[in-house]
Amino acid sequence: MTQILYMVLKxxxxxxxxxxxxxxxxxxxxxxxxxxxxxxxxxxxTNYVVKDTVNDIKNQLKGKGLKVIxx
Numbered sequence: 433m434t435q436i437l438y439m440v441l442k443x444x445x446x447x448x449x450x451x452x453x454x455x456x457x458x459x460x461x462x463x464x465x466x467x468x469x470x471x472x473x474x475x476x477x478t479n480y481v482v483k484d485t486v487n488d489i490k491n492q493l494k495g496k497g498l499k500v501i502x503x
Contacts, residue, residue: 463493 470486 467493
């Protein structure tokens with residue numbers, strides 16, 4: 433009986449993982465990392481990246497039509 437429940441649970445988890453849009457998750461993660469890096473770079477005094485440049489890049493990334501996830 434426990435083996436049957438284990439197999440059902442395993443198949444359920446595998447099917448849920450198969451439905452996840454991994455490409456979208458990877459794209460959002462990369463976008464957030466780029467924005468984080470730009471904001472860190474903006475804070476250093478030894479570079480030429482200005483706040484307007486960072487804001488322009490962030491606005492361009494937002495314009496790609498990705499859905500916004502709160503949180």
